[in-house]
Amino acid sequence: MPQLQSPLLVSVAVPCPLRRTFDYRWPSDRHPEPGQRVLVPFGNRRLVGVVVAPCASAKVDTDKLKSVIEVLDSDRPTLSPALMELGRWAANYYHHPIGECLQNMLPVRLRSAKPPQTQVTLYWQASTGASVDQLSKRAHRQRELLATLMAANAPLSGDTLREAGFTRQQLRQLAEQNLIEQASAPSPAPPPPQAPLALRDEQRSAVEAINGAQGFARFLLEGVTGSGKTEVYLQAIAAQLEQGKQALVLIPEIGLTPQTLSRVESRFPGRVASLHSGMGDSERYQNWQRAQNGDCDIVLGTRSAVFVDLPRLGLIIVDEEHDASYKQQEGWRYSARDIAVKRAADLDCPVVLASATPSLDSLHNANLGRYQTLQLTRRAAGDSPHLTLVDARQRPLKEGLDEVLLKHIADTLAAGEQVLLFLNRRGYAPQLQCHSCGWVADCHACDARMTVHFRQRHLRCHHCDAIRPLPDHCPDCHNHQWLFDGPGTEKLELFLRHHFADTLASTEVIRIDRDSTSQKGSMARLVDRVHEGKPAILVGTQMLAKGHHFPDVTLVGILDIDAGLFSPDYRAAERSGQLLVQVAGRAGRERPGRVLIQTHCPEHPALLTLVQQGYRAFASQQLSERKLLGLPPYAPCALIRADAARLDQAEAFLSAIKTALVDQGIGGQCIGPLPAPMTRRAGRYRASLILQATRRGELHRQLTLACTTGEQLKKTGGLRWSVDVDPIEAS
């Protein structure tokens, strides 16, 4: 009689908001491997989980355990041991449920149990001996299709043919008559790689420093706009590829402009896989697989690309490392930049954080000697633009524009050059008020004013996207005279059209914001119009500050920098400073440029420092303020957010957590609960608790206790809560 063997058990991370794993019986003869995806019964549902570890003894009675339904990864685990370790670390660091973290690391196609059907692009060619005459005279489209294929000297893809106006039906019919056949994908010889550019001294020493790194090394590549940061990391990548390694390049969400992609692709033809938000799940999955199989050498992607499996990864680049889009702002609030650094440490390879305006976090790390700073101070062509403050106090303003600024705009246009006006407020006007009784259009779901969108004839809330028609008279007093508060980009655009219509008939006003670029391809069309180089005024929000170069812009006007200087969020000044410098950097990359900053507080020390001494000095000043106040990056910080149907429900939940923290006396500060600055948003009330500590370990202990307490508390009013470690927003 064979001895009855105790069943093999595994710990599985299941995508549910619980900070633990669940044990299952293992159904197969083959040994379980961490990182394997499995289909498991969970309550009365079936979920895709990830095997974390085989386990010796279960947390509950073995006979109560359910069995894994199916092992989804047959050959090798989807998540490599290195990625499992990274996920485990990150779940711990961000105090987020491991199951949700690991699921987040998987490409969407692998989050469900369906075997991902990689849609293979079919290629077609005309069969040998096929002739148009074999088709009926009336089958015009089939004849044309066959003719097209016969004329082509290489097989054509179904996609290409459909774009040319042929249908699946026509293809099928031709195939049935054996006039055409499937072909393998033509492998076009990759174009010759573009030669590397000549490096200037600063760039050369930066490349040498990166290439000379032994094992884990952190670099802060600080280079003014136009100083050739990209060339530095392209050559660092080239050196890695020569050694048979792979490179991972992270870029901000809007930063993946066609220019960026084509620059990397033309240097390394056929070796780049890109992953960005505009991509379909299928295409993303294909590129993800290419990377995992080692079929590409470079992955270029946004935030989530930090989790792409690259078996020979030897270098990580984080471009525009200060960019807020690296921080996921919902669910698992991880920072791809910080995870990139951890990943490089695990792999023992160099990581380069690059920016013209490094974050205070990274500058602090550089000051501590954790990061080696590589500076690029020279522009490849032309000088850095000159910044001037325009004191707008007590001056007549036309739609928020000072006459001095208007004069400069007129002069610039007259010289045949382009102007960029930066106004970080979209829509026509940020509020609608009755001139007679003072009634203001409020959002019904948020503590916010509705923004007027004139052309679309509606009011919209920029916080919950609620839309109402633009009223024609005041609902309270029926008067129909309206007051529009300060201009948004839409109003500015209309004003400028009107203002310059008489003097400069040929001037174009091009608005670039979320509203004018919401349609696919519209951004590219607008950018193309700018690139025609005719005199024009570009009006836009922060979208303008990212990724695009406008060579013919010689005047930049910055219209509403004041708001950021007086925000209650201490991080707003940092963001405003970065934005200002980034926008200024759009000016005169080839021709000398000027930047006029219109302000009502020309004596503001931060603004003065920035304008007179530059970003580095501004950042140092900000850092000393943070140090004095004991704020990040000098003190690690986390935020616990809660929202519920009523404010008191959110506050009670957070108070209970605070009580637990105070009772246990585990150190660190706990501030709040504070109602969020905009307490009501999308119909729910929001509050938060701020945790601050002197050391990381202390914050970690606070969070551990906060999470165990939070998970056990009763949740009334549909209460939802979340943890945000190293938050970038105050609430």
Place this chain on the structure above:
DNA sequence: AGCACGCCGACT
């Protein structure tokens, strides 16, 4: 998070 179970108000 989902989902079931369970206990109280206005409806065919």
Place this chain on the structure above:
DNA sequence: GTCGGCGTGCTC
């Protein structure tokens, strides 16, 4: 008499 509201508890 039930349908359905959401408070409560559980998920190996």
